[in-house]
Amino acid sequence: MRFRVLGSTGLRISVVGVGTWQLGGEWGKDFSPQEVAGMLGEAKNLGINFIDTAECYGDHVSERLIGEAIAGQRQDWIIATKFGHKFHSHMNRSEPRSAAEIAIQLDDSLRALRTDYIDIYQYHSWGDSQFDDPQVLAYLKTEQKRGRIRHIGVSISKNTNMHQTGQCAARGIELLQVIYNRLDRAPEREVLPSAQAQNVGVLARVPLASGLLSGKYKPGVQFAANDVRSDHDPAMRDARLREVQDIARDEIPAGMDMSQWALAWCLKHPAVTAVIPGCKTVEQVRANALAGDIIL
Numbered sequence: 001m002r003f004r005v006l007g008s009t010g011l012r013i014s015v016v017g018v019g020t021w022q023l024g025g026e027w028g029k030d031f032s033p034q035e036v037a038g039m040l041g042e043a044k045n046l047g048i049n050f051i052d053t054a055e056c057y058g059d060h061v062s063e064r065l066i067g068e069a070i071a072g073q074r075q076d077w078i079i080a081t082k083f084g085h086k087f088h089s090h091m092n093r094s095e096p097r098s099a100a101e102i103a104i105q106l107d108d109s110l111r112a113l114r115t116d117y118i119d120i121y122q123y124h125s126w127g128d129s130q131f132d133d134p135q136v137l138a139y140l141k142t143e144q145k146r147g148r149i150r151h152i153g154v155s156i157s158k159n160t161n162m163h164q165t166g167q168c169a170a171r172g173i174e175l176l177q178v179i180y181n182r183l184d185r186a187p188e189r190e191v192l193p194s195a196q197a198q199n200v201g202v203l204a205r206v207p208l209a210s211g212l213l214s215g216k217y218k219p220g221v222q223f224a225a226n227d228v229r230s231d232h233d234p235a236m237r238d239a240r241l242r243e244v245q246d247i248a249r250d251e252i253p254a255g256m257d258m259s260q261w262a263l264a265w266c267l268k269h270p271a272v273t274a275v276i277p278g279c280k281t282v283e284q285v286r287a288n289a290l291a292g293d294i295i296l
Helices: 033-045 059-071 097-111 134-146 191-198 232-251 258-267 283-293
Strands: 002-004 012-014 050-052 077-081 086-089 092-096 118-124 148-154 172-180 199-205 272-275
Touching: 012 272, 033 059, 033 283, 059 097, 077 097, 086 191, 097 118, 097 134, 118 172, 134 148, 172 191, 191 199, 258 272, 258 283
Parallel strands: 050 077, 077 118, 118 148, 148 172, 172 199, 199 272
Antiparallel strands: 002 012, 086 092
């Protein structure tokens, strides 16, 4: 496993982390504590030291499963979570916006994760006017001084959002999370260069394009009703899967696993510090980790 320093944070993180939206139950499967402990235990064995989660992956469900799985091992992990959405039911969220509401979310996240500090606390796909709220930023800075937040990050919703990206350094935001993968290269135009110029670390989320770059799916695939991918436009999904077939034929070296290639492809961009693929099994954890040794 390779490691990189995350922007100006000084944090040395594995280039492959663990994304955990799936643990909240919106990806067609509910997870037991034993399953999560098995996956994170294997991740640790393979050199992974970074977990990304959020307040609304379930109602702090993902965080609770993580907190239980790594109990007694907090010092071995760098944990990023988020604020700004309240889970109600499958793909049904509201948006707490005031500093007082965010204070409640931080307390709940700390309790769920069984920790007294969060390494990276991220704005979670907020609109620009919400992001600009000075009271929220002032609250985050206060908690940073208290030590309950070590670093502040932002997870942008639209992956071309320069309003938020361009303000990172000025606002003391040291991490940018963005959708970036072989099927969606939009951040290369402005967002990634801006992050580099500001010395802001970048996490590439959805690096496997919601599984489409795993090589497992063909045009016409149907996902279960409780899988978030069932809400995606079928025609657009099929068009992307045809593009995946072209990529497999024209770009991937013979004998290389497609999902590992797709993760390594993201990591070759000099702005990207780490990728955060999800996983549903220990086997997928192992496959993802192998990408950390591939240099394209």
